[in-house]
Amino acid sequence: MSKFRFVAGSLVLVGVMACADALVVDNTNDPDRDRALSRPSDIEAFISNTYAQVQNATLGGSNDDLQTQLQVMGMENTSALANFAMGPRGSIPRTPIENTRNSTGSGGNYRDFQVLHRAARMATIGIAAMNKLGTLGSAAADARARAFARFVQGVAYGNLALAYDSASLVSETDDPQATQPLSDYSTVMAAAYEMLDSAIVIARANPGSFPLPSTWISGNALDTTGFFRFIRSYKPRFRASVGRTPAERAAADWAAVIADANAGITADLNIACNPTAGWDVVWPVQAYATGPANWHQMSQFWMGMADKSGGYDAWLALPNASRAPFLVVTDDRRFPQGSSRATQIADTLRPNYRTFTG
Numbered sequence: 001m002s003k004f005r006f007v008a009g010s011l012v013l014v015g016v017m018a019c020a021d022a023l024v025v026d027n028t029n030d031p032d033r034d035r036a037l038s039r040p041s042d043i044e045a046f047i048s049n050t051y052a053q054v055q056n057a058t059l060g061g062s063n064d065d066l067q068t069q070l071q072v073m074g075m076e077n078t079s080a081l082a083n084f085a086m087g088p089r090g091s092i093p094r095t096p097i098e099n100t101r102n103s104t105g106s107g108g109n110y111r112d113f114q115v116l117h118r119a120a121r122m123a124t125i126g127i128a129a130m131n132k133l134g135t136l137g138s139a140a141a142d143a144r145a146r147a148f149a150r151f152v153q154g155v156a157y158g159n160l161a162l163a164y165d166s167a168s169l170v171s172e173t174d175d176p177q178a179t180q181p182l183s184d185y186s187t188v189m190a191a192a193y194e195m196l197d198s199a200i201v202i203a204r205a206n207p208g209s210f211p212l213p214s215t216w217i218s219g220n221a222l223d224t225t226g227f228f229r230f231i232r233s234y235k236p237r238f239r240a241s242v243g244r245t246p247a248e249r250a251a252a253d254w255a256a257v258i259a260d261a262n263a264g265i266t267a268d269l270n271i272a273c274n275p276t277a278g279w280d281v282v283w284p285v286q287a288y289a290t291g292p293a294n295w296h297q298m299s300q301f302w303m304g305m306a307d308k309s310g311g312y313d314a315w316l317a318l319p320n321a322s323r324a325p326f327l328v329v330t331d332d333r334r335f336p337q338g339s340s341r342a343t344q345i346a347d348t349l350r351p352n353y354r355t356f357t358g
Contacts, residue, residue, distance in 0.1 A: 044141065047145045057159070077297065
């Protein structure tokens with residue numbers, strides 16, 4: 001009986017050990033934020049890719065985005081087509097922008113909202129991972145990554161405040177998986193200013209952390225001077241454009257706008273767009289398509305300003321429903337010359353004249 005109890009006990013012990021081993025084996029195929037950001041090199045690489053997300057949201061990545069809509073709303077170009085809400089967004093009088101699923105332009109509306117939040121959250125998660133790890137290996141690496149993350153947070157939140165009535169602010173102490181409440185655009189913009197100022201303070205206190213690696217802002221190894229200029233070129237655009245009403249625009253700190261603009265970049269800052277490296281600009285090839293594509297034309301509000309006959313002024317004075325085509329008579333030789341339709345058609349045959357399709 002004693003021998004039996006020993007054997008049985010051994011069998012039970014083996015069974016327990018087998019189960020325990022199975023339970024403690026890590027599944028490395030399962031995505032895990034803490035494990036993915038457990039090494040200094042992983043965290044630094046993660047933070048270095050955050051600004052590419054801002055570019056993806058505002059200038060590249062998709063034709064179905066706010067950029068395509070805002071081009072026609074701002075009359076930088078005109079299209080009557082429904083592609084990516086260009087026709088509806090550019091129409092006069094303006095049509096309401098609905099915040100409902102599957103409404104006109106809803107895909108583009110949501111896309112930029114999502115990608116800009118992604119950029120801000122990536123930067124926040126990167127800072128949280130740095131705080132947990134303690135250091136990336138040196139004080140210089142820590143300062144560079146932290147300043148860059150704050151910069152990306154500021155730019156992401158600033159663009160969200162420009163385009164939307166509200167956005168979600170997240171700090172490194174928040175649970176990244178928790179749902180955060182929305183804050184109004186003025187609160188979001190205030191947070192953007194704070195983040196951008198923080199980036200400058202950190203970088204100024206740690207000049208040895210720079211220049212930035214050229215891959216962080218594709219093709220630009222910015223030193224502290226260049227980094228400060230880049231940040232200060234963002235700030236006046238945010239300050240001058242965030243106002244929603246004439247009163248809000250008048251209340252803008254125009255002295256700060258001018259000071260920041262004067263301290264901003266003094267030459268083009270060209271970002272190398274390489275899709276395989278995560279930097280892309282999709283929309284220009286389509287947004288500026290002319291001829292049969294009919295994606296891009298000059299707004300007739302601007303073309304009408306060339307008129308010297310008085311027809312444009314009379315056209316503007318009429319209610320929308322009463323407006324009819326009129327002949328633009330102008331000395332601008334980029335337009336057909338003549339005071340009648342027949343003479344203008346004939347003028348398109350003159351040497352070197354470029355027709356619209358040509």
